[in-house]
Amino acid sequence: MxxxxxxxxxxxxxxxxxxxxxxxxxxxxxxxxxxxxxxxxxxxxxxxxxxxxxxxxxxxxxxxxxxxxxxxxxxxxxxxxxxxxxxxxxxxxxxxxxxxxxxxxxxxxxxxxxxxxxxxxxxxxxxxxxxxxxxxxxxxxxxxxxxxxxxxxxxxxxxxxxxxxxxxxxxxxxxxxxxxxxxxxxxxxxxxxxxxxxxSKECRRDTRDEKIREYFYGFRGVSYYPFSYEVRFSDVRIYKIGAPSIPDSCLPLGMSQDDTQLKLVPVTPGRDLTYHVLSVSSAEDGEEGARKGIVESPVCGFIVVTNVDTQAQVMKVLSPAPRPLPRHTLLIMDIRFMDMK
The missing domain is CATH 3.40.50.300 (P-loop containing nucleotide triphosphate hydrolases)
Structure with missing residues (x-):
């Protein structure tokens, strides 16, 4: 010390x-x-x-x-x-x-x-x-x-x-x-x-889960009350930053693996989206605005997908703020969070 x-x-x-x-x-x-x-x-x-x-x-x-x-x-x-x-x-x-x-x-x-x-x-x-x-x-x-x-x-x-x-x-x-x-x-x-x-790895995983839980529910003695509501697939655009790695021989002429690491890949909502954490990007809404500079744009906040109904074309989300979402461009994380509270 x-x-x-x-x-x-x-x-x-x-x-x-x-x-x-x-x-x-x-x-x-x-x-x-x-x-x-x-x-x-x-x-x-x-x-x-x-x-x-x-x-x-x-x-x-x-x-x-x-x-x-x-x-x-x-x-x-x-x-x-x-x-x-x-x-x-x-x-x-x-x-x-x-x-x-x-x-x-x-x-x-x-x-x-x-x-x-x-x-x-x-x-x-x-x-x-x-x-x-x-x-x-x-x-x-x-x-x-x-x-x-x-x-x-x-x-x-x-x-x-x-x-x-x-x-x-x-x-x-x-x-x-x-x-x-x-x-x-x-x-x-x-x-x-x-x-x-x-x-241990288990301790690190628990710490990460606790950090996400604190974001939605608050700290000891300071409680937050998150909102749960449905979002239509047509109201949002979901992207993943970085395309999957493929052999150089399969890449378009003149493109390298580095070019794919910053590529925006559209994600189609499905049941595999359940429990994923999504970042709400501050990028301007609109197809062109969402794609331009989205990597360099900070985020407004985070939501968690708690359920996906592919027939009704809606997903249920856990959000720290009431509807509507401040922006409609979402970025998917590899991180999952199961709300057991």
């Missing part, structure tokens, strides 16, 4: 220097394998910063165990008060993008694309908000640190123009980042907290 406090003190000195020189504050990326306490370190550093009057931004790139939104998303959140012990940070106006899976490896090109989108929006906010610029950001990453996962970390560091990389309990990763990142990036190796425990 003392090491993390010293880290906060060093970051605060960088913020003070940024204030004096009219420059931007530190942009910090926290990396390491699974179960080393990355989310906890991010929460500590953000809470310390808020307590001394800063307004840092949390960038959540862990699509499997998101601390801001439901799993299968990447997001950013301006932090204005310390994290609550049970509820975490107050999530009132996050910026959330649809990824659709719990591991970046399912579509690494989309993951890198969304990372760049978040970095661009954050930089634009820093240009018009001095407090956000000085406060900087803390970037929480996933635990995939080899192969394409490592390349995604390097891409993130480049997109956000990070100043500091905190490597938790992984000396090889520390040496690789020291070698591959620009010389002005400070790469620091820190030990993991003594209280960190290894979580």
């Amino acid at each position: 003392l090491l993390y406090l010293n880290t906060h003190a060093a970051l605060e000195q960088m913020r003070k220097q940024a204030e004096r020189d009219n420059e931007r504050g530190p942009r910090v990326m926290v990396v390491g394998p699974t179960d080393v306490g990355k989310s906890t370190v991010c929460r500590l550093l953000l809470s310390y910063a808020v307590r001394v009057g800063r307004r840092p931004t949390l960038v959540e790139l862990d699509v499997g165990q998101s601390g801001v939104s439901v799993p299968g998303t990447v997001s950013a959140l301006c932090i204005e008060r310390p994290a609550d012990v049970e509820e975490g940070f107050s999530v009132q106006a996050p910026l959330v993008y649809h990824f659709g899976s719990t591991t970046p490896g399912t579509n690494i090109k989309l993951y890198n694309k969304l990372t760049s989108c978040l970095a661009e929006v954050f930089s634009q906010r820093c240009e018009v908000n001095r407090k956000a610029s000085v406060g900087g950001c803390i970037i929480n990453t996933c635990g995939w640190v080899k192969g394409s996962g490592y390349q995604a970390l390097v891409h993130c560091a480049s997109a956000f123009q990070v100043d500091v990389v905190l490597v938790l309990d992984h000396e090889r990763l520390y040496n690789e980042l020291k070698r591959d990142l620009p010389h002005f990036v400070r790469v620091v190796l820190l030990p993991k907290s003594g209280g960190v425990v290894e979580r």
Whole structure:
């Protein structure tokens, strides 16, 4: 804990220097394998910063165990008060993008694309908000640190123009980042907290389900009351981002596998849609508007399909808000949620 406090003190000195020189504050990326306490370190550093009057931004790139939104998303959140012990940070106006899976490896090109989108929006906010610029950001990453996962970390560091990389309990990763990142990036190796425990796959799955349940039903002591209603197939357009992988020899002339990873694939509603989580895209309604820039558009919220009636051409959904849906472009996730409440 003392090491993390010293880290906060060093970051605060960088913020003070940024204030004096009219420059931007530190942009910090926290990396390491699974179960080393990355989310906890991010929460500590953000809470310390808020307590001394800063307004840092949390960038959540862990699509499997998101601390801001439901799993299968990447997001950013301006932090204005310390994290609550049970509820975490107050999530009132996050910026959330649809990824659709719990591991970046399912579509690494989309993951890198969304990372760049978040970095661009954050930089634009820093240009018009001095407090956000000085406060900087803390970037929480996933635990995939080899192969394409490592390349995604390097891409993130480049997109956000990070100043500091905190490597938790992984000396090889520390040496690789020291070698591959620009010389002005400070790469620091820190030990993991003594209280960190290894979580099983079942524990991770339960945590994801609980995060989705909290989105619809609220936290302990703060209850939400979601709505259940029917939506006609004709009123919505459902897409999946990324076409299935096929051999290069079967692709159209001039097209590569990378081109298919950002392709919008229309989904026909059927019984296999039951229990899937759907993101409600903020993209403009209309066939052309829905397809143009839909990948780069943030989401308005999420619904869960609880039943599909193919004869009546309707599906029943669980929604945090009453009908109608704010937008009619929906993005399907690989994630399912069975409402047992």
